[in-house]
Amino acid sequence: MTGWVTVAGLGPGDAAQITPEVSDALAEATDVVGYIPYVARIAPRAGLRLHPSDNRAETDRARHALDMAAQGLRVVIVSSGDPGVFAMASALFEVLEERPDRDADIRVLPGITAMLAAAARAGAPLGHDFCAINLSDNLKPFAIIERRLRHAARGDFAMAFYNPRSASRPDGFARVLDILRAECEPQRLMVFARAVSTPDEDLRIVSLAQATPDMADMRTVVLVGNRATRRVGRWVYTPRSARAAGV
Amino acid sequence: MTGWVTVAGLGPGDAAQITPEVSDALAEATDVVGYIPYVARIAPRAGLRLHPSDNRAETDRARHALDMAAQGLRVVIVSSGDPGVFAMASALFEVLEERPDRDADIRVLPGITAMLAAAARAGAPLGHDFCAINLSDNLKPFAIIERRLRHAARGDFAMAFYNPRSASRPDGFARVLDILRAECEPQRLMVFARAVSTPDEDLRIVSLAQATPDMADMRTVVLVGNRATRRVGRWVYTPRSARAAGV
Numbered sequence: 397m398t399g400w401v402t403v404a405g406l407g408p409g410d411a412a413q414i415t416p417e418v419s420d421a422l423a424e425a426t427d428v429v430g431y432i433p434y435v436a437r438i439a440p441r442a443g444l445r446l447h448p449s450d451n452r453a454e455t456d457r458a459r460h461a462l463d464m465a466a467q468g469l470r471v472v473i474v475s476s477g478d479p480g481v482f483a484m485a486s487a488l489f490e491v492l493e494e495r496p497d498r499d500a501d502i503r504v505l506p507g508i509t510a511m512l513a514a515a516a517r518a519g520a521p522l523g524h525d526f527c528a529i530n531l532s533d534n535l536k537p538f539a540i541i542e543r544r545l546r547h548a549a550r551g552d553f554a555m556a557f558y559n560p561r562s563a564s565r566p567d568g569f570a571r572v573l574d575i576l577r578a579e580c581e582p583q584r585l586m587v588f589a590r591a592v593s594t595p596d597e598d599l600r601i602v603s604l605a606q607a608t609p610d611m612a613d614m615r616t617v618v619l620v621g622n623r624a625t626r627r628v629g630r631w632v633y634t635p636r637s638a639r640a641a642g643v
Numbered sequence: 644m645t646g647w648v649t650v651a652g653l654g655p656g657d658a659a660q661i662t663p664e665v666s667d668a669l670a671e672a673t674d675v676v677g678y679i680p681y682v683a684r685i686a687p688r689a690g691l692r693l694h695p696s697d698n699r700a701e702t703d704r705a706r707h708a709l710d711m712a713a714q715g716l717r718v719v720i721v722s723s724g725d726p727g728v729f730a731m732a733s734a735l736f737e738v739l740e741e742r743p744d745r746d747a748d749i750r751v752l753p754g755i756t757a758m759l760a761a762a763a764r765a766g767a768p769l770g771h772d773f774c775a776i777n778l779s780d781n782l783k784p785f786a787i788i789e790r791r792l793r794h795a796a797r798g799d800f801a802m803a804f805y806n807p808r809s810a811s812r813p814d815g816f817a818r819v820l821d822i823l824r825a826e827c828e829p830q831r832l833m834v835f836a837r838a839v840s841t842p843d844e845d846l847r848i849v850s851l852a853q854a855t856p857d858m859a860d861m862r863t864v865v866l867v868g869n870r871a872t873r874r875v876g877r878w879v880y881t882p883r884s885a886r887a888a889g890v
Contacts, residue, residue: 412667415755417659454883480762482883486770489880498876504763506755508662515727516751523733525791527774527800536885540799544772547798551791553774629745633736636701636729638783 399465401500403485405478405507406437410593413508421472421505427464429457430474430484438474452534454487462491465500478509482530482558510617511556514589517599519631521587521619524638526554531561533568541568542575549579554634555620560612570609576620580604585632587619588612601632646712648747650732652725652754653684657840660755668719668752674711676704677721677731685721699781701734709738712747725756729777729805757864758803761836764846766878768834768866771885773801778808780815788815789822796826801881802867807859817856823867827851832879834866835859848879 402421407413422428427445428438435448449457461471475483485504492498515522527548531541548555561569576584582605590598590613600611604620612618625634649668654660669675674692675685682695696704708718722730732751739745762769774795778788795802808816823831829852837845837860847858851867859865872881 407662410664412664413662413753415654415660415662417657420659478759478763480759480767480769482770485763485767486880486883489766489770489875489878490882492878493873493875502878504766506660506759506763508753508755509759512725512727512753512756516725516732516753519736519751520727520732522727522775523729523736525774525776527772527795528769529772535883540885544798544800547794547800548774551794552787553791553794626740628736628740631736631739631749633733635737636733636782638787 398501399468399470400503401461401465401471401473401488402503402505403473403475403479403488404505405475405483405509406434407508408477408510408513408593409591413513413593415505415507418505418507424470425472426469427471428474429461429471434474434476454484455491458484458488458491461488462495462497462500466497475507476510478507479504480506481509481528510558510592511619513592514587514617514619517589517592517597518587518601518619520633521585521621521625522554522556523634523636524554524622524624526556528556528558530558531568531572532559533565538568538571541572545572545575546579549576552622554622554625557618557620559614560616560618561609562614569612573604573607573609576604581623584623585621585625585627587632588616589619590616592617601627645748646715646717647750648708648712648718648720648735649750649752650720650722650726650735651752652722652730652756653681654755655724655757655760655840656838660760660840662752662754665752665754671717672719673716674718675721676708676718681721681723701731702738705731705735705738708735709742709744709747713744722754723757725754726751727753728756728775757805757839758866760839761834761864761866764836764839764844765834765848765866767880768832768868768872769801769803770881770883771801771869771871773803775803775805777805778815778819779806780812785815785818788819792819792822793826796823799869801869801872804865804867806861807863807865808856809861816859820851820854820856823851828870831870832868832872832874834879835863836866837863839864848874
């Protein structure tokens, strides 16, 4: 029996947003590794070992997965959303660089990433060119975040922010809002989408002028429209045409 | 019987990447509308009417869907990939603005968008902050595309390009490559991912210096790494940490 590692995206929370190819990989697995709340989403069954681990243990988790695969086990690394968007896929390849088994049997299976689940609930706020920015400053200095925010605003991209705010860095998101206010008009539409597709789901559509730091936490994805983003009925959307939007 | 419109993402091609909630919506539908090749992916069944239509008929298609829903029909508008990313969701809301039935029963169901399916096949090239840019100039002047490319490059975003090249605008992608060459180093890694998850799938990983316009067509998604994007084995990935990458 040849072992393998599959990095799989579970989507934002609802099992109805897990693709069949991810479900199939989980059905074939002997071992599942991942951050505690993501592994908690996997139904136990005979023959399946669950290995939940703490946040920020990404590289240890990747090593563990590759070690088990080298022993012939079939390992799924679970990520929330999509594994390639601020999640486990990059951590796995970082670890692969250190190792002799670079030809290990690895697959990456995409998932519904949080910004697209949130956008779908709100309408189509990312319907034109957009950026995805991780606001966590664990892995990059805030100066890089600021530079990217300014380029995104000056290019009139819509934006999606992951990890906007945590207890360990309560002030960062306030600084982000200050930068947006310096670059964008006060009427700019924003969506605060918390825990999309779970029982805790909460969606707020506000203007940049109305936005406050406490509207976001680590379960929130924040979307920012471009200059043309509009409301219609209960929806928010970005028109397809830059010409029609008068840009 | 109350009618509804659901805009649903079919993912890039493989049925194993269609979420259960999209399959459920299709099972409940009386009518499916969409661009000819996307409707061709829907299995015929008794009681389901298929309404394929031509490309660039997005607003007519959206009106047709809302008209049928107003008559009590259950209509799914199918998009490839995710309906909120350069697809039918924005067109539907544009049409909704013209109409009296703004409280129509509408849902948007996300799908696996092409850039994330392509990224998963290549490794994790979008593993850090990234932009998605539609290179079609049908709906915006090339000057906007150029401005966004330059901001994306100067912000050191990874990038994903949709609709890079078509027979009607064969020169646009050559201009895009010229702009990238002016802004980025020749070693910058790119992925040309054609028809991902279909039998025609083809993946090429090249440097910016090696890239040529003919590597892309309308079935290709093009990914561009950031300055830190690297190869390991047969994979290409972007490290999670800007510090580690020396930015």
